[in-house]
Amino acid sequence: MKIDIIGDIHGCKVEFIELLKALGYISDAGVYRHPNGRKLGLVGDLTDRGPDSIGVVRMVSQLVENGNAYYVPGNHCNKLYRFLLGNKVQQTHGLETTVAELDALSTKDQQCFRTKFISLYENAPLYQVLDNKRLIIAHAGLKKEFIGQQGNKVKTFVLYGDITGEFHPNGMPIRRDWAQSYDGDAWIVYGHTPVREVRVVNKTANIDTGAVFGGKLSALRYPEMETVSVESSMPFVKEKFRELWD
Numbered sequence: 001m002k003i004d005i006i007g008d009i010h011g012c013k014v015e016f017i018e019l020l021k022a023l024g025y026i027s028d029a030g031v032y033r034h035p036n037g038r039k040l041g042l043v044g045d046l047t048d049r050g051p052d053s054i055g056v057v058r059m060v061s062q063l064v065e066n067g068n069a070y071y072v073p074g075n076h077c078n079k080l081y082r083f084l085l086g087n088k089v090q091q092t093h094g095l096e097t098t099v100a101e102l103d104a105l106s107t108k109d110q111q112c113f114r115t116k117f118i119s120l121y122e123n124a125p126l127y128q129v130l131d132n133k134r135l136i137i138a139h140a141g142l143k144k145e146f147i148g149q150q151g152n153k154v155k156t157f158v159l160y161g162d163i164t165g166e167f168h169p170n171g172m173p174i175r176r177d178w179a180q181s182y183d184g185d186a187w188i189v190y191g192h193t194p195v196r197e198v199r200v201v202n203k204t205a206n207i208d209t210g211a212v213f214g215g216k217l218s219a220l221r222y223p224e225m226e227t228v229s230v231e232s233s234m235p236f237v238k239e240k241f242r243e244l245w246d
């Protein structure tokens, strides 16, 4: 199978469309598809912080419904889902921007968005195993021993990464670099932790190049393992890129 896996979009709809075009996707009245039948893989965190979270969800929802995309949820998707269910969640870390977009919609459009997103989220697996188990997409990655497993430990890992429960002095959660010890046969393609360039370690690829923090929106073309990126129009936020910490 041929698939273009795209990292965390976070409401950057303009960059998303530009990347789809750069990858050769064509729009038929706003519905994107690839003339050679390539599929999209979306590793979650569609919303929050960027300018058009609702527009990105609408596009992805349609792509998944038409069978042109595989989607797995990220931690921001999980939080928006809990918000839409009516749970008490803190409107911070970018959720406040998505909620502001929602508040600006008519009641009917709010209901429509809610139904769409809940359906997208509930129909998504924690991670997708593709191409005869040769490729896995998961928001924050997956350890070899979790492949084929479900449950809360796996859910926490795919949503938040290999966290310790401790924090850096700047308030960011400590995340272990699980990719360094990954020795599985399947490629694990993931996002969640912004890096300046797509980072390949063992058979893992971090494709979150920080679009919403002024980096790039990137796609990894599988099986070619080529990267295609577009520059972000957002202001650069140096402290969001761990490799740039002093």
Ligand SMILES: [Mn+2]
Pocket: 045, 074, 075, 076, 139, 159, 191, 192, 193
């Ligand atoms: Mn994330």
